Amino acid sequence: MTAGRAALLVAAGLALGFILLPLVLVSWLSFFRDEVVVFPPSGYTLRWFRAILDQRNFVDGFVTSLEVGVFAMLAGLALGVPASLCLARYRFPGRESLGLVLLTPLVVPGVVAGTAIYVFQVETEILTRLPLVASLPGLVLAHVVVTIPWTVRLVTASLVGFDRTVEEAAQNLGAGPWTTFRRVTLPLIRPGMVAAALFGFVISFGNLEMTLFLIGPGRTTLPIAILQYLEWRIDPVIAAVSLLQIVIIGAAMVATDRYVKLARVL
Amino acid sequence: MARIELEAISKRYGDVHAVRDFSLVIEHGELVVLLGPSGCGKTTTLRMIAGFVPATSGRIRLGGRDVTNMPAHRRNTGLVFQGYALFPHLTAAENIAFGLQMRKLPEPVVREKVTRALRLVRLDDLGDRLPRQLSGGQQQRVALARALVIEPDALLLDEPLSNLDAKLREEVRVEIRQLQRALGLTTVMVTHDQDEALAMADRLVVMSAGAIQQIGTQRELYEHPRNRFVAGFVGRTNFLRGLLVEPGVFRSDGGLTLRYDGRSAPAGAVAPGASPSGARRALALRPERLAIGALADSARANRVAGTVEFASYLGAIIEYYVRLSSGEILRVHAPNTGAAGDRAWALGETVHVSWPVEVGLVLEDEHQPEEDHR
Ligand SMILES: Nc1ncnc2c1ncn2[C@@H]1O[C@H](COP(=O)(O)OP(=O)(O)OP(=O)(O)O)[C@@H](O)[C@H]1O
Ligand SMILES: [Mg+2]
Numbered sequence: 001m002t003a004g005r006a007a008l009l010v011a012a013g014l015a016l017g018f019i020l021l022p023l024v025l026v027s028w029l030s031f032f033r034d035e036v037v038v039f040p041p042s043g044y045t046l047r048w049f050r051a052i053l054d055q056r057n058f059v060d061g062f063v064t065s066l067e068v069g070v071f072a073m074l075a076g077l078a079l080g081v082p083a084s085l086c087l088a089r090y091r092f093p094g095r096e097s098l099g100l101v102l103l104t105p106l107v108v109p110g111v112v113a114g115t116a117i118y119v120f121q122v123e124t125e126i127l128t129r130l131p132l133v134a135s136l137p138g139l140v141l142a143h144v145v146v147t148i149p150w151t152v153r154l155v156t157a158s159l160v161g162f163d164r165t166v167e168e169a170a171q172n173l174g175a176g177p178w179t180t181f182r183r184v185t186l187p188l189i190r191p192g193m194v195a196a197a198l199f200g201f202v203i204s205f206g207n208l209e210m211t212l213f214l215i216g217p218g219r220t221t222l223p224i225a226i227l228q229y230l231e232w233r234i235d236p237v238i239a240a241v242s243l244l245q246i247v248i249i250g251a252a253m254v255a256t257d258r259y260v261k262l263a264r265v266l
Numbered sequence: 267m268a269r270i271e272l273e274a275i276s277k278r279y280g281d282v283h284a285v286r287d288f289s290l291v292i293e294h295g296e297l298v299v300l301l302g303p304s305g306c307g308k309t310t311t312l313r314m315i316a317g318f319v320p321a322t323s324g325r326i327r328l329g330g331r332d333v334t335n336m337p338a339h340r341r342n343t344g345l346v347f348q349g350y351a352l353f354p355h356l357t358a359a360e361n362i363a364f365g366l367q368m369r370k371l372p373e374p375v376v377r378e379k380v381t382r383a384l385r386l387v388r389l390d391d392l393g394d395r396l397p398r399q400l401s402g403g404q405q406q407r408v409a410l411a412r413a414l415v416i417e418p419d420a421l422l423l424d425e426p427l428s429n430l431d432a433k434l435r436e437e438v439r440v441e442i443r444q445l446q447r448a449l450g451l452t453t454v455m456v457t458h459d460q461d462e463a464l465a466m467a468d469r470l471v472v473m474s475a476g477a478i479q480q481i482g483t484q485r486e487l488y489e490h491p492r493n494r495f496v497a498g499f500v501g502r503t504n505f506l507r508g509l510l511v512e513p514g515v516f517r518s519d520g521g522l523t524l525r526y527d528g529r530s531a532p533a534g535a536v537a538p539g540a541s542p543s544g545a546r547r548a549l550a551l552r553p554e555r556l557a558i559g560a561l562a563d564s565a566r567a568n569r570v571a572g573t574v575e576f577a578s579y580l581g582a583i584i585e586y587y588v589r590l591s592s593g594e595i596l597r598v599h600a601p602n603t604g605a606a607g608d609r610a611w612a613l614g615e616t617v618h619v620s621w622p623v624e625v626g627l628v629l630e631d632e633h634q635p636e637e638d639h640r
Binding site: 163165166168169170171172173174175176179180183184187188 | 364
């Protein structure tokens with residue numbers, strides 16, 4: 001092995017360690033026996049995981065995050081899949097701009113997006129008297145803004161290299177447009193859609209910055225419940241909750257990666 | 267009775283005339299091959315019949331129905347795509363069943379027809395395989411079975427053999443021809459492989475730059491090409507350019523005076539009496555109909571001396587390029603009989619090329635039609 005290559009490997013290893021260290025630390029902490037975090041711990045226990053259930057905020061937050069994540073993911077698919085098909089297949093004026101617009105939420109800072117959506121929802125609420133701010137539909141609407149771009153991105157990736165003559169073959173054999181879509185197109189882009197669903201869920205589930213503006217009394221998401229808890233104490237419960245969240249997100253990402261290689265689209 | 271009637275169909279893409287004024291009637295059970303150079307509009311014609319490309323003008327009828335404005339999925343054509351276009355997520359049997367399911371046949375009937383179709387293309391045991399688990403030739407046969415099983419009014423084959431190796435290609439083309447005959451399917455096949463076209467077709471359509479150049483049987487096209495393009499495209503041909511001196515006499519640009527027999531001229535070719543003397547023409551000579559020898563053969567009307575400039579040993583024949591005394595070049599195919607008297611000619615050797623009057627065919631000396639559209 002050349003010196004250059006060794007140096008590269010060391011650098012890569014350091015970077016990886018740097019990224020993983022907090023995760024490892026948090027995971028380790030969640031098993032400490034002592035209520036006040038001390039190194040080294042006097043022993044290990046699983047009771048902090050039990051203690052999570054006693055915190056209403058965590059349980060409610062988890063349920064809310066789950067609900068918002070699932071609905072935002074479904075809405076993202078419903079809007080993102082047709083959009084990807086249009087972008088991939090038709091040439092129309094403004095096509096490139098539309099593609100760009102659909103991806104912008106990826107680069108707009110969450111705080112900015114959150115403020116904008118908050119103002120929008122308040123104004124809408126004033127105009128229509130629909131309770132939007134801090135409601136479940138309000139949260140879902142906001143999260144759809146971030147699930148759409150990911151859906152578009154992952155489904156578009158699965159449409160690259162899609163052989164359209166198989167659709168013509170279906171028509172030639174007597175399938176109308178809808179049957180062709182259902183029996184041929186859909187099964188062939190399903191991996192991209194599954195990946196988009198899982199990843200959209202992950203993005204929504206972990207979102208903090210944007211959501212900060214949109215919650216209210218009695219309705220928080222898990223990341224925000226964690227943040228609020230941290231404001232007045234640090235103990236292994238928080239580590240246990242974090243570990244749970246890491247596990248859920250990690251599992252979803254590993255599953256996604258089986259359908260679309262994430263390294264190619266992120 | 268499923269005959270295909272194409273009435274002056276045209277397709278334009280902006281300024282490009284992909285197909286122009288294409289008229290052809292294909293009788294029930296007939297196999298017609300569209301033959302022509304790349305980009306001459308063969309695929310476009312086929313896709314207009316299948317309904318994937320709307321005709322700019324003209325009418326299409328299938329089995330008496332006017333289908334010109336009918337969407338593809340209601341036309342009942344069976345198209346075998348160049349790349350097969352099998353459904354990658356369905357097994358061979360499911361691929362074949364697809365069209366039958368679209369026709370809402372009861373499940374037991376579908377199963378039985380699929381089994382029979384698999385047997386027909388000799389894939390009985392491979393029905394459960396996915397396309398990617400099949401070889402190219404096997405995939406090709408699944409595609410064929412899928413198109414045949416729906417009993418289409420028109421079987422359309424777009425270079426169906428182009429992905430196969432030479433040996434398999436010859437086998438499969440015999441299979442396709444036998445099936446097509448046995449089932450009495452009205453068929454249009456596209457190829458730019460001349461051997462394939464000659465081996466399979468009832469009739470051929472030679473196209474160039476979107477237009478039909480000539481329609482006929484193999485023999486008609488070969489013996490009586492209507493113009494220079496067809497003569498050059500079907501089989502090999504030497505062209506000598508020059509002038510008509512008087513009926514039956516041609517003077518090449520190199521100064522050779524050659525005799526030809528105008529009576530064998532086909533409809534489109536120039537009959538000797540019909541042309542004004544002094545008109546510019548091309549004299550077409552098939553290489554295998556020219557004789558090569560050490561001495562001028564006095565029994566033949568045309569005899570020209572030359573030197574062997576290039577020779578290729580092609581197995582069944584030996585091909586010579588002979589530089590004539592006039593400076594022009596003729597390609598001559600000598601049969602490789604292996605007889606004791608036959609000899610091979612060495613480069614630089616002086617030889618005589620000779621041919622009787624009926625070999626020469628006088629054609630309009632037009633440009634190749636494709637050159638006009640480049
Ligand atoms: N969608 C299209 N848009 C514009 N021009 C097209 C389109 N499809 C075909 N053409 C043009 O029409 C002409 C005929 O094309 P076509 O595919 O029918 O040729 P072909 O005879 O099948 O050629 P090949 O032997 O290479 O397959 C070509 O000049 C091609 O560039
Ligand atoms: Mg083609």
